[in-house]
Amino acid sequence: MLLTIITITTFAVLIRIVANPLSNVFQKQLTHRSADPLFVISATYGFLALTCLLFWPQLRFTGLPMAFWQSMLVVGLFAMVGNVFLVKALHIGDLSVLGPINAYKSVVGLIAGIFLLNEIPGWWGLAGVLLIVAGSYVVLSNKQQRKGFSWHLFQRQEVKLRLAALVFSAIDGAFLKKAIVLSTPAIAFFYWCLFGFGFTFIWIVLTMRNRWQEQTTLLFSQKITYLALFLTVGITQVASNVALAGMPVGYALALFQTSALVSVVFGYQFFNEQGIVRKLIGAGIMVAGAVLITVLG
Template sequence: MLLAILTFTSFAVLIRILANPLSNVFQKQLTQRAADPLFVISATYGFLTVACLAFWPQLRLTGLPVAFWQSMLVVGALAMFGNVFLVKALQIGDLSVLGPINAYKSVVGLIFGIFLLNEVPGWWGLTGVILIVVGSYVVLSNAQQHKPFSWTVFQRPEVKLRLAALVFSAIDGTFLKKAIVLSTPTIAFFYWCLFGFGFTLVWILLTMRSQWRAQTKLLLSHKIIYLGLFVAVGVTQIASNVALAGMPVGYALALFQTSALVSVLFGYQFFKERGIVRKLIGASIMVAGAVLITVLG
């Protein structure tokens, strides 16, 4: 029985590693076609909410503890900002660069642990931070233009947006784990979709009242890409929930970082981004650092 659980959880992690970069590909393709990041995320949440109601009528909507609702409200708000910032970053940056930057999520968690939980990292954790910084040097340097790594790269809009997105996602992961423990992965997934749609819909009504019609027409004209995005995001999130339910958050987050390598490959395959070998080496170093921080730090 234990072997079956481990195998199912491992399969969920593998699916998540592949599906998450694929969703980023669809998101970047849509923003290249003038889709607004906020509308893209809201449409994704809305479609997945309807899909849940259509295919999972057995979802339990009552009898859940107050702590579950509190956690899901926080998750909904944080996930909304994190996803919108991520898609905005993909709109103006390279997937092969922004994917590996997600390894900094482990550094964020380490910093929060120091100040909020008084958890001082050991030597493995500090080594992981160094590896992530070194990996950043390799990924973000521009050999073609003879531009070495500089800390000023963190002032680039797409990098700042990606870092903001990972901060939100790093925090919401903890609350999501709590919600899953208090319910099931599928119930938490449904309310992740529902609350996310509700929050983004309010945001659209406040800021995009003159644009939503044009964005809807764009959705219909690129419905195949949107459908691919909906499926990829849905698979990514349900696989993430299953993984979080079956293993500690730290181990899951460490394994999720492996998707950075897939992001680099997809950046080359779909968008002809350059420096593929250099970025793969840098991403591998960053993944190693993230694993050290999360698992051994």
């Protein structure tokens, strides 16, 4: 039984590592075709929620504890905001840059642990922070730069949006783990979709009254790309839930960072982004730092 659990969890992590950067590719393609990031996220949530209702009739709607609903409300809100920031960042930035930046999620978790849980990092954790900072410098720099590390790199709009997205993602991940423990990965996935759609729908009603028809028309004209996005986001989230259910959050977080390397490759393959070797080296350094923080720190 233990071998089966390990195998399923490992498979889920591997699937997630590939599916997540691939979903970013489709999100970036859609925004380059005038799709609004908020509408993209809302359509994704709505399609996945409807799919759950059609194919998973055994989903529970009653008998879940209050703590589950409280956790899912936080997850729905924070995941929505984080995803909108992410898609906005992908619209204006390079996938091969923004993928590796996600490794900073480990740093956010470390800082939160200091102030909220009084968890003082060890030397390995501090070494991991330094590696992530060094790796991000390699990823964000260009051939013309000759100076040392500069905080000006983090003034770039796409980087600020990606950092905001990962902060929200790091927070919603902790609450999602709690919701999974109180239910099942499938139930948590369904309510992740449902609450996310509810929040984004309200946001659209308030801010996109004059543009939702235009965006709906675009959805049908780009239906293949949208369907590919729905599929990859669904696979990513299901795989994430299965992985979180089968291992500690810290270990899952460390393994998820491996997708930074895939993001660099996809950025080169799909969008002809340059500096592939430099970005791969930087992403590798950041992944190593994330592993040190979450596993040894």
